[in-house]
Amino acid sequence: MFENGPVSTKSRASDGIAHPSDHEPDERGHFGRYGGRFVPEALIAALDELTTVYDKARGDREFLDELDRLHRDYTGRPSPLTDAPRLGEHAGGARILLKREDLNHTGSHKINNVLGQALLTKRMGKKRVIAETGAGQHGVATATACALLGLECVVYMGEVDTERQALNVARMRLLGAKVVPVKSGSRTLKDAINEALRDWVTNVDETHYLLGTAAGPHPFPTMVRDLHRIIGLEAREQVLERVGRLPDVVAACVGGGSNAIGIFHAFIDDPGVRLVGFEPGGDGVSTGRHGATLTAGSPGALHGALSYLLQDDDGQTIESHSISAGLDYPASGPSTRCSRTWGAPSTARSPMPRRWTRSRCSRAPRGSSRPSSRPTPSRVRCAWARSSGPTR
Amino acid sequence: MFENGPVSTKSRASDGIAHPSDHEPDERGHFGRYGGRFVPEALIAALDELTTVYDKARGDREFLDELDRLHRDYTGRPSPLTDAPRLGEHAGGARILLKREDLNHTGSHKINNVLGQALLTKRMGKKRVIAETGAGQHGVATATACALLGLECVVYMGEVDTERQALNVARMRLLGAKVVPVKSGSRTLKDAINEALRDWVTNVDETHYLLGTAAGPHPFPTMVRDLHRIIGLEAREQVLERVGRLPDVVAACVGGGSNAIGIFHAFIDDPGVRLVGFEPGGDGVSTGRHGATLTAGSPGALHGALSYLLQDDDGQTIESHSISAGLDYPASGPSTRCSRTWGAPSTARSPMPRRWTRSRCSRAPRGSSRPSSRPTPSRVRCAWARSSGPTR
Amino acid sequence: MSGVQQIFEGARAEGRGALVGYLPAGYPTVDGSVELLSAMVEGGCDLLEVGIPYSDPVMDGPTIQAAADTALRAGFRLRDVLSVVERVSAAGGRAVVMTYYNPVLRYGVDAFARDLAAAGGLGVITPDLIPDEADEWLAASDAHGLDRIFLVAPSSTEERIATTAAATRGFLYATSTMGVTGARDAVATAAPGLVARCRAHTALPIGVGLGVRSADQAAEVAGFADGVIVGSAFVTAAETGGAGGVRALAAELAGGVRRAPAPA
């Protein structure tokens, strides 16, 4: 009646980087209009080096095997797919399956990306890693990987976040990382990224900036996405095995966008599957105190990429708000951005899900200037929820 | 060079209950002199019912399959075995492998036992579950399983522990459990168990007491042990597959003893493998402020079983002390007890590991009165460590 | 016939139930407990149940827990229970000890039986020891001529009632309700049925405890059982009224057990 034995899935953790998909950016990291590199020239050499080393690692069996081995024996991949029948009942009879990235070592999907980048750091011969963190999940994952591989680790964290997430600060310190409370700006995640970028510009020779989400300058959005593609690759196989068909909907919360693109990616070419991203609603989108960058943001360049931002009429970043420290970020990654419907439907500032489209994002014409307002058939939705998101 | 693919292990989560070992207690739950049922008569009917239902479930494919399915898809079993090369280097060159029960859903081994007992609760037609908790790990696991299966859940927790483990109190409440801070006695784990037993005596008809460690009256020590045997079954297979031979030593921390007996059990019949239990050293065994029940305790009856206790000359329980809330318990389970060397080596109150023996514990003559002081060849050791134990 | 059983038979001969009163030794102090227990005898208790304060009294509700804590904090030591029994027995009281098993185990089961018998104690009530685990205690109580009072509960099967009664000497303790000690407003409805079930298996006198606090309740229990056991209500009386309060409650309850005719 029930099948038993270990979780069976054919995908390896490294498959997302080993096998490029049909949804690649152009060679300078543009997903349509979005992405790219909006960073000081001082960082370009490091980004180029990272791109080269990453591209080489993707084809290197030894690297891929090491990544697979760590994800199997250290992270605990594959992560299970859990039926949530009581939630489904509560939701009116849906069959809801949870992809259990929370069961990974360090407690979130973040480790998928972190281990990959930490191994690349070693390949580049760098001995020092810096990272930003909001909730502390990425910081903990990074501190953990650095402890594993013997790398020096400095984590920048907004002072506000160090207070509300004191437990994760303690974990990082226990793991040997230096946690630097960032006192500038809004003293949250975005300022931690600013500070990490400043450190990077200064120490780029010996330092890798281990960015924690599918944002930032090229190659980060693509690389982070690919390191997380295993989420969707596994989930797709698991749901087919368990249910015998593809799901109607795949949903994910969107902070920077790494977990969302990680699971969505495997379903982009499945026309019957709706992809729904949930953004932090904060006090409600209409109040302006929220983190719904895709729903209520506009295109802009922040932290190295052109993407959707919460910004005022002058292009100054607006502070985001969420009950979840981990989703409290005023932008999200360009690779999620590329599938957004250009244009502003009338629901833009109402609490309704916002429509996205799933356009092929590869090698779209560049410099196509501002978004047109042509509405596109919806297959991806972006919703906001007052209290969505991880609690830790 | 590295093998890949999912963790491979042949054992199913239910194997520990489906396949009785050569190390069974007598039919009234005595491991040698230890174990048994030192409880009010009012509870005997419930314990008998539990014994019967459990014995039936052990042979029921449907039950075993359901347990396996949940442990695979919900808990995330098998848990990986992780090499810790840097720790090994630090420890003078040992190869150290970690059995990753921390990667289970809810973050510890506790869920192995909890899911089994929660399914048994349903089988008994009971709708209410009570549990004790110290650190909160067992409480969280129980609250989780109750949420999964739609059971009412009340968790007793010493008031002192509710304060030092406030985060876990919040988690349990979030999961719909009622957490009752216990204000009697030392206001820690032992008093939470007292209070749970009082509740059980009063409400035993509709209530299952979901005990969290390999202690308490029969059938708990055996049942909890068997539900945790999967730890050792998997670990043994994994280490053979990874290293090609058995380990020299298997080590575990000992609170009530459930994780220790869970992993030790699979190695009891392997003569070359030393089994070492670490007890909480608190301020040092010589100070009297510790939790080293096996090292510095003496036989006594507490919470339903005859086992080793921290007690004064009058048989009054002495409060235990540990930096780890989860190991802070003045007794430990009779199934771990049975393999202890009777007698008091000269190291008894010194900070040295204490010798155990690994006697066959099945059907030893009963009523064999007080321990003799015959020293027995050592294969199992009991050590204490000043700061051993889980940090959460 | 055992010493304790004689007390019950004596009461039955008077056409009434026996009154058994509980107080912890050493509460509020060792001397104070002797005074309170003596007041119980003066008030009309037939048998004293002298409790041993214990750190983990899982069968007790808050009232008795608090009294035990008070005694332990005041420095009660296990040997004190022997002197308490000795002093109340010397003053004409008849006493059994009520204790959780671990203090006895730690003292040494045989040594405890020996010393208690020497102090004049008649037997021991063991709320967390079932006959299945009592080999050592059965031997020691035989060796030193002590009664051993085991408990049955509404949840006990016929078979367990029979085997428990068979191991028991003195009287069979029927817990009238599922639950811990503590005075209740109503005697649980399970009690008469449990007593009736016990009668089918034993000729021993049957005492009923848990929850009795008034003359009316005592009369009600004495209507179907051979003895009425009162604990928490005495602790409360001691707390609020001292020896006088205890004496007055004993007198009131003694009136209660005389009001109803003892069952045939």
Place this chain on the structure above:
Amino acid sequence: MSGVQQIFEGARAEGRGALVGYLPAGYPTVDGSVELLSAMVEGGCDLLEVGIPYSDPVMDGPTIQAAADTALRAGFRLRDVLSVVERVSAAGGRAVVMTYYNPVLRYGVDAFARDLAAAGGLGVITPDLIPDEADEWLAASDAHGLDRIFLVAPSSTEERIATTAAATRGFLYATSTMGVTGARDAVATAAPGLVARCRAHTALPIGVGLGVRSADQAAEVAGFADGVIVGSAFVTAAETGGAGGVRALAAELAGGVRRAPAPA
């Protein structure tokens, strides 16, 4: 030849380096910044670099961050930079704007270029825009005749120096050190090498910035570069000495760039 380049050529004709001074528009207020910038001109700055305060200035150290915060808290709006440029230009100053890219993007790249040119601005320095991403800005700056000053760094490859210089108009901005803005004790040792590498790829004047705060440092830089760019030191001077402090620092630095012979 572009407006900015002429300024450099003019200085070179005088046998000295050009002095470029940075202050954020709107610091400490809009009017206050006009006054400070005017003092810079009076003190001897050849070119003004008018910064746009931005919420996320990743290339700036604490001194300039704090000044930008002050300006934003005082109510600075993006359009204010146009009036500041207009007023200092009207008073005879020659100004470029230094800005992170997002405010420009938000304003509209072409609109910004048009309005800045109309206000008398000569060009824009873009610390987080590389030529690779600058198609829209290249077009707009061409359309409105603005100079565009890109940056090179010690880590830039020969190829990138070449392509960056090719896209640049006015002068090429060489960051003398890896790092963010902020006055330093010593001019980084990487600067002369970087400037030498740039000369191999371009005839554009080369300005060196990041860390200069004294006449001696200015002299040192002017020894190998065509212009000396000073930022944080001016902010500190404004903070502690107001317009007078800024004028005095400009005069001191102007002395510095005159001390050393300009490179051939």
